[in-house]
Amino acid sequence: MAFTVTVMGLLIFAAAVAANFAGMILTSTILGPKRRNSVKDQPFECGSLPVGPTHTRFHIRFYLTAILFLIFDIEVVFLYPFITILRPELGVTGLWIMGAFLAVLVFGLAYEWRRGGMEWD
Amino acid sequence: MGLREVLLAVFAFGALAFALAVVSTRNTVYAALEFVAHLLCLAALYCLLDAPLLGVLQVMVYAGAIMVLFLFAVMMLDIQETGRESAFQGPGQVAGALLLAALLFALLVFGADRFPAAALAPAAAPGAPGVGADNVVRVARALFERGALVFEAVGVLLLTAVVAVMVMAKRRLEN
């Protein structure tokens, strides 16, 4: 029973989102005027003409930035459980453990920076 | 059948269905999106299995960061070229792989089949709080009190990964 109560709010929220989403699409299809012509069938890009293929290839610098994000994402994920028991249980030893981990990661950051991994050109 | 069972059934089915979809879809972009859906189903299963922290982890790291990298990679490659006529190996190899996968599944199920409930007594005392109660603190203890060495090793692994990625990406500077 307790489980049902916990999840019920989430379910109601999800149902509301779905209903809202479906409702908006449905109303616009029912109420909107439908006059098709060649201009309207073109892809719309905020007034500017679409130029070039739709699949433009990304530059690799995006990828390097994303890697950095991934590494530090992992770090944050570890930090959260860490702080929950830092004060009552881990104490100074805990700070050493996390300090060593962070030192290794910051070294990696410094390395990537120095080697030009973050240069935008 | 309570609500929990219904949700478990839905997400377990979803995880398997999306996994099959990833394997059978020709288009790489669609496969990536189906894989995201698969991961979200798993995250929901983790939450239902009293592992809320892992559910969040799954969404943050897997669905959030790892799949973004995958999509970047898809965008950097020429997706019109890949995944057209040659998405799969030849029929012979597909049949062989099917046989192998079925064999693997049967072997694992056979191996694990004998062990259910009766033999594998829960290690926790009866009536003890399950893994869900106070989950974050209990995971944190396992992570930092007994797993401190592994934690530091993961730090070194991440540093190795940074160096490795720089090598792969920076090679072109020399050419």
Added chain:
Amino acid sequence: MFGVGFFLALAFALFAVGAFGVLTRRDPLVMFMCIEMMFNSGNLALVALSRYLGLASGHALVFFVVAVAAAEVAVGLGIIIAIFRTEKDVNVDHLSELKG
């Protein structure tokens, strides 16, 4: 119905599906996704067994596995992209220069 056996069977099924994908697909990105699926099946088994045994230490193992998988994805995609940038083609069957 939803005992630990069910989730183990689900994990094995996902593992087998992933293995099938690795062996049959040609696009390295999809192959890599299938490998990640196999990693995730191990995680699912760990979560189900942790709950069954009443031990949260299995959750800590999942933490480490996810961190390792993240590092592996970073390097693996780096390799795939590096090859693409010179080859313009990442179909493993076209990598035939080394066969034999």
Added chain:
Amino acid sequence: MIPAYGLRDLAVLGPEIACILGAALVLGLDMAFRSQSSKRLVEAAAALALGVSAALALGRLAAGPGSAFGGQVLDGAVPDVFRLGLAATGLLTLVLARREGGSQGLLHAEFYALLLFALGAMELITVSQDLMLSFVALETFSLAMYVLAGFNKAWHGNREAALKYFLLGAFAAAFFVLGMALVFGALGSVRLDAASALLSGGKLAAPREMLLDLGLSLCATALLFKVGAAPFHLWTPDVYAGSTTPVAYFLSAGAKLAGFGALLKLLGAVPGCPAPFPQILAVLAVATLLAGNLGALRQTNLKRLLAYSSVAHTGYVLVGLLGLGTAGSGAAASVLAYTLVYAVMAFVAFGLVAAAEGGLKRPLLLEDLQGMGFERPYFSLALAVAMVSMAGLPPTAGFIVKLGVFKAALDGGHTLAAVVAILNSVVSAAVYLRVLVALYMLPKSPDGAQGGARLSGTLGFAVVALALALLALGLLPGSLLALGSL
């Protein structure tokens, strides 16, 4: 509460820490002085770190077994010799890399850093008692090795090798994860000492034991990939042929030492292996032997030949592994001795390939060796010693260690596998004989390599010294046999 870890715990991991700090030092030096002149500095720093690592491993060997970090790490004579061997392999790789000259280009610091990270993780996996720690170590050295395999920019084929190697390696790692999960299900932890305590006490219910066995077998499968056992050997020839020679040497010798060190730990935790496991291992060993030796028979490219020979040698070590669990078979010592001697033989062979292919734009072929026997006597003699040793013929160290693995398998009751291995030895003699014939009996080929094959400098000294060591160990096998008493 956090258990009180102290310097004593760190001391047990001294060799690993030396490698990791060395890698950090290499990267730091490179960041501080970005110039050509820093190249020698970086090389010296890497050599220093490996020297310290070897010295610390030697110190641990003298100090006797020690457990650290609450039992997650346990060293002993066998792991310490493995660590020593790994550090030495790293130093030999440095010698080869020096010969290659600036082929690492601007990335020379990264090359050495990745090498040191890999060696640190390899040393760690040989002492780890915790499957999770083993997994992290396994992935660390695997990631470093994937990238090292793609380090050759002159020939783009090696990137494809890196991709193949990576996809298959990640596939194998997934087996380790699932295996670990099953071990956790059986034990409630992933500690090998817990596994051996429960198994030897007979306190484990049969179904749980089955789960444990299944889990450990899956983990072992992942490690078998690392050592290149069949059916996971498919990547080896392509990857070796596509890599630079120092990397090919490191992949073959380093991965074997680390993989078999870890396998010894893993299988050592299972006293009296459960029924199907040794049989499966025996089948794999025989398949590996056949794949390696028959594959090598067809090769004309010398590096590919050495790759297949590396697969075959994995097969011999697996045969030795079969004796594990039988008291008095000396299986662990035979595996240790074989892998160490293989590392030496492979260095001599790859070192001579490196010497001969200097300046060659294409891969070194067997016909390039034709007629060299009397033109370049020292080069040819050293190569001949390495080949005779790889074939396992007296009077070389290869003969002694091969006897050791055959004896271990026979004592373990695997007569059939031992007989097949001995027959394979005969086939493999033909492989290595082809090299000798090319060296001494065939006339010089008109389009063979010109001018190479000079032994000089550090590489020449190391190759000649180790070739002599192979002979000396074959004639006076005392120190090899002493490994059995560890």
